[in-house]
Amino acid sequence: MEPQPLSHYLDCCATTPLAPEVAERMASVQAQAWANPSSLHGFGLAAAEQMERSRHGVAALLGCRDERVVFTSGGTESIHLALLGCAPALETQTPAGHQPRLVISAVEHPATRAAAAALKQRGWQVAEVPVDGVGVVDLQALERLLAPPTRLVSLIWGQSEVGTIQPLRQIGALCRAAGVFLHVDAVQVVGHQPVAMADLPVDLLSLAAHKLQGPRGIGALLVRAGLDLQPCLAGGGQEGGLRAGTEPVALIAGFETALKLACDRLTDHGGVDPSGRLRNRLFEALLQLPGVERSGPDPLASDHPGRLPHHLSLLVRSRFGSWLNGRQLVQALWREGWACSSGSACSSSGSAASSVLLAMGHAPEPAAAGLRISLGPWHEPELLELLPAALDRARATL
Numbered sequence: 001m002e003p004q005p006l007s008h009y010l011d012c013c014a015t016t017p018l019a020p021e022v023a024e025r026m027a028s029v030q031a032q033a034w035a036n037p038s039s040l041h042g043f044g045l046a047a048a049e050q051m052e053r054s055r056h057g058v059a060a061l062l063g064c065r066d067e068r069v070v071f072t073s074g075g076t077e078s079i080h081l082a083l084l085g086c087a088p089a090l091e092t093q094t095p096a097g098h099q100p101r102l103v104i105s106a107v108e109h110p111a112t113r114a115a116a117a118a119l120k121q122r123g124w125q126v127a128e129v130p131v132d133g134v135g136v137v138d139l140q141a142l143e144r145l146l147a148p149p150t151r152l153v154s155l156i157w158g159q160s161e162v163g164t165i166q167p168l169r170q171i172g173a174l175c176r177a178a179g180v181f182l183h184v185d186a187v188q189v190v191g192h193q194p195v196a197m198a199d200l201p202v203d204l205l206s207l208a209a210h211k212l213q214g215p216r217g218i219g220a221l222l223v224r225a226g227l228d229l230q231p232c233l234a235g236g237g238q239e240g241g242l243r244a245g246t247e248p249v250a251l252i253a254g255f256e257t258a259l260k261l262a263c264d265r266l267t268d269h270g271g272v273d274p275s276g277r278l279r280n281r282l283f284e285a286l287l288q289l290p291g292v293e294r295s296g297p298d299p300l301a302s303d304h305p306g307r308l309p310h311h312l313s314l315l316v317r318s319r320f321g322s323w324l325n326g327r328q329l330v331q332a333l334w335r336e337g338w339a340c341s342s343g344s345a346c347s348s349s350g351s352a353a354s355s356v357l358l359a360m361g362h363a364p365e366p367a368a369a370g371l372r373i374s375l376g377p378w379h380e381p382e383l384l385e386l387l388p389a390a391l392d393r394a395r396a397t398l
């Protein structure tokens, strides 16, 4: 296979390539702070010191005040630690004979659905809040579900497949008023809008480095001070007893550098991801093609609920009007040299119709015709010419 230029990689919601500064930082930290940070000798102390500096850096960049930063292997583990880790304490607060309830949305990432299924096995009830046609959670339905025995809500802040950003402040205020804990899956949001954990009405927040040009294999859970959390992985007592296993000091440093680069980019552009402008123009260009529709919120509408700024999602028909299969379209686009996705990378092996698009009210055929395009900071306006033509050629081959 011919190597393709990075300009043709349009799958940044799946993962991103390392920023060169991140690779450099990791190499330097690996060379200097390679030891086990739990070791009591000087090598170990140097590694521990390096790791704690990175932890402080990550905490500051995410606006933590008293919140703890617990490093995990990525988003999936962070979500499991959040949901399964706070369950024991919440169970003790539930009156005997009652099952505590977890509320999630109908458009969660499979990692949250799996953690919810594990809670169900522990005896929890799990309820799903419906979403509207662009993927926004029904706030009235959520409010009704916040009554006892609900103890915990877990929501995806920025939806990976259709880009919807949930109204987190309103959701958090409802949870606070009901005395219900809120965990937020911020894996797609961090790096694309400023996040200040201490100012958010959120108790637990999950993120992963590889979505923002950091390394794979490292993520974090931010934990509100005082929250009683139990580990999912026990052993050597690392991460304050919350996540056993020798910490990857170089990955943690790379995570901090990637986060710093993303936050600096936001600061340089007044707190707004500059990819949003190119994304909006690309939406306009792609929607000119007959038979191509947007899924998720319209970022060009003045009253849109919020959309990840680097994210486009489409439903695509053939030139003759029949719905295409998104997975086949992704393969056809790759034959044209473009890397996109048919939805969330993690669910791309599943059945053809997307559960997210079905939950938004799409019929099974269009729900199998999804295409996701997600941009990185390196993308240029040349896409506006090249991509619509490539998409049109690709669909003509199906």
Ligand SMILES: Cc1ncc(COP(=O)(O)O)c(C=O)c1O
Pocket: 013, 014, 073, 074, 075, 076, 077, 109, 111, 156, 158, 159, 160, 185, 187, 188, 208, 219, 344, 345, 346
């Ligand atoms: C919204 C969301 N949550 C969680 C995850 C899982 O993160 P990870 O792949 O780092 O385990 C992903 C990854 O695609 C995601 O997009």
